[in-house]
Every structure is written in C-alpha cells, then in structure tokens.
Amino acid sequence: MSREIEVCLSPTLIPNYIIEGRIVVVIDIFRATSSICYGIENGAESIIPVATVEECLSYNGKGYLLAAERNGEVVEGFDFGNSPFSYTKEKVEGKTVVLTTTNGTHAINQSLKAKQIVIGSFLNLNALCTWLDAQSDDVLLLCSGWKNKFNLEDTLFAGAVVHTLKNKFSHHCDAAIASEDMYLLAKDNLRAYLHKSSHSQRLKELNIEDDIQFCLKQNICSVIPVLKDGKIVSIC
C-alpha cells in the first residue's frame, strides 16, 4: 500500500498539503458538489463553477444556464438556484450550467496544481471510491467547509471515503482517522447527526430540508465529474 489518502478539513489548510501529482476530491455536500454530480449524471455537457453572482452574470446571453442564489432565493434573471432538484435531465441535458458556489469554487481554485480534480458527494460515493481505487495516485479529500471553517457534512463524506478505501490506501493522517470515526458515529442516520451542525441549522432556516435529504442519498449517481479546462465534465 504505497498509495496514501489524506483529508484536508478546509481550503485554508491546503498550503500544508502536497497537491502536485495527486488527485484532489473536492467536497461541498450542501449543495454544490451534490448538484454537480446530479447535473453531470443527468447529461449536462458541463458545469462551470464560479464564486460570485456577478461572475455568473457575465455568462448571460451566451447560451448557458445560469444558477445563482442569494439567501435561498433564485436571483432575478437567473434560470435556477443551487438546489439539486434544478439539475434534472429535463433541465440540464446537453446544456452547460454556470453555478455560483462560494465554498466549492474556492476549494477548486486552491487545488489547481493537482494532477486531477474530481467532484465527490454522497450521490456518487461508491462510483468515486471504485474509480479512486483504480488509479495509482495519492488522494487528497478536500472539504470545502463553510466560509473556510471546518464543517460536519463535508467531513462525514470524507470519512465515508476513508472508510471505504482504508484497506487499499495507507492513511496516517489524523484528519483521516477523525473523519472516519465521525462517519462511523453518524452513518446510521446522517440526517439526525447533522441536526446538531451549525450549517444544517442555517440551511433549515432557508427552508431546504428536501435538498438536505436528497444530498444525503447514497449512490444514485455513477459519474465521476472532473475539472477540465475550467469546466466540470464527466470523466468518461
């Protein structure tokens, strides 16, 4: 087991890790990377992650679907928001979506020196693990967090990946050990566990419980979304 798997608990911590030559898995469970997986699964040609509504707006009138939310509401003039339910086959097949996501975009931008940047969520957990196992590279699981702080939901997903792959990769990193233990604590009822998280509370106030439930579903997608020339596309 010469391959290593590590967990980085916030994009702010990235300078402490080796990125070059590694596969970085970007994780932003509520809701960016879940929506990306679902959109690519449903035939979106590509998804372009941007940090701000203004940047998203600069793609207006050029044939893209624009997705932006502020305070849980679709921004006026945009096609839809960040809910995974906006990324159905009917809406996204054959289209390119420009998605506003502060935390996820920041995490991707911090990882640009990686050999490959792929997108992880509970929706594609098993497909992702199978794919990672088939590569020969070291893996860094990068939690996007909330405004650069540690968050529970991204850490639980990192823990699920560590748990699945731990017999295939070496994992000496304390963050990997902690993530796995937290996942094992929470796995029988992720939603119940997350009720105590701060971010879950914030999301509840936005009235998107259905989104949260959906983002915690496991293995309904088989795609591996990958960053290619600034766009996220299916790896296949």
Place this chain on the structure above:
Amino acid sequence: MSREIEVCLSPTLIPNYIIEGRIVVVIDIFRATSSICYGIENGAESIIPVATVEECLSYNGKGYLLAAERNGEVVEGFDFGNSPFSYTKEKVEGKTVVLTTTNGTHAINQSLKAKQIVIGSFLNLNALCTWLDAQSDDVLLLCSGWKNKFNLEDTLFAGAVVHTLKNKFSHHCDAAIASEDMYLLAKDNLRAYLHKSSHSQRLKELNIEDDIQFCLKQNICSVIPVLKDGKIVSIC
C-alpha cells in the same frame, strides 16, 4: 448564554475566526502546553516560548534555563528538553525557562490580538474550565496541531473543554461539536485511542511513552498559565 465557545483546529485557520476581545486557549498536548502547565505549577517564575533552537540559544548566559530538543535528544549545551519531567519543582522553581516549541509558539504568535492568551492541557483541565466559566468573555480553543495540520490529541482536549462547559457557553461551531464527539469516543482510554494517531506514532519512535502517559493525566495542576509581555506566568 450569550458567551460563545469555538474551536479552531489549526493555527492556519485563525484568520477565519474573531480573536479580538476573546480569550484564546492555546493547546499543544504533546508536549509544550503540558510542560508549561507543569512548570508553572512547580513554581517556574515564567516560561518563554520560542520557535527555534537558535532563538532559544540567544538567551544563553543570561540566567535562563534553556530547553531545546532536536529529534528527541536534548541539544548540546542546553539544560533540558521538552519532557514534562524536566519541569519539576527541583529544576524550575523560581527560574525562567526558555522553551523551544515550533507548533505551540506559532499558535501563540497567531493569537496575539486576543484579550488574553492562556495555556491549556489535560493537566489543568478542570482549573482551566472553572476559570473560563468565571470570565464573561467568548472563548476560542486553539489547537496547535502538527506542522499546522489537524491533530487528534489537541482536538480531544478541546473536546474535553467543550464537554465540560457546554451548558455554560453556546457552541454553534461544527468544530466544537466534532471535538466533543471525538472526546466522548476516546475519553475512557485516551491513550488507547491515540495509538492510532500519526503524531503518537512519531512520538513512540522518539521513545517518550512516559511523557505521553504523563501528558494525558488529568487535573494534577491548578494553575492557569497566561501570556504577559511575551512571557508565560501564573495568572494568580
């Protein structure tokens, strides 16, 4: 409960937190903050934390005790290393010790804007919690980590403090929730839990198992070490 307690899992994450007006508890369980608590408890007049052996050496010949290790060995010409067993009454009473500690010094330097910087370890856990509860300020528990990465032992201690104070402070921060859950997982046998940590493995290679056992003892110290004019002294 208008007071808040937060946990910062690495000094690198400090820019994401409010420091001003808060009490920061610096945590570096293996072994800097444990040795500091024990030394102050045993009557050291003050302890000056420095980052490098070279900086420590600059205090040579000025009446200080110099403590520095490289690779687990006392550096030639220094009085002792970083083992808490060097901080006995016989050795440190009435003296000022200059202590080399990379992670701990870095954490302190990142917190200089705090209202007050105090030192925490399992050795003074209850005394610290009682003192924190008697103040009216928000608290940030700062894990020094290992080379700026998350580590288990500092997180477990943060979790112990959160667990003790959670009915006295609000704690919305996901890192506080995670730390407490990890502490609850590990508390019945901290040493056994830490056997799987990377840092514990490194320390084992340094042959300092006695130090580790000692740093996990709870409540053998009643002091609150506090930073004052660059020196750590007893708060009383």
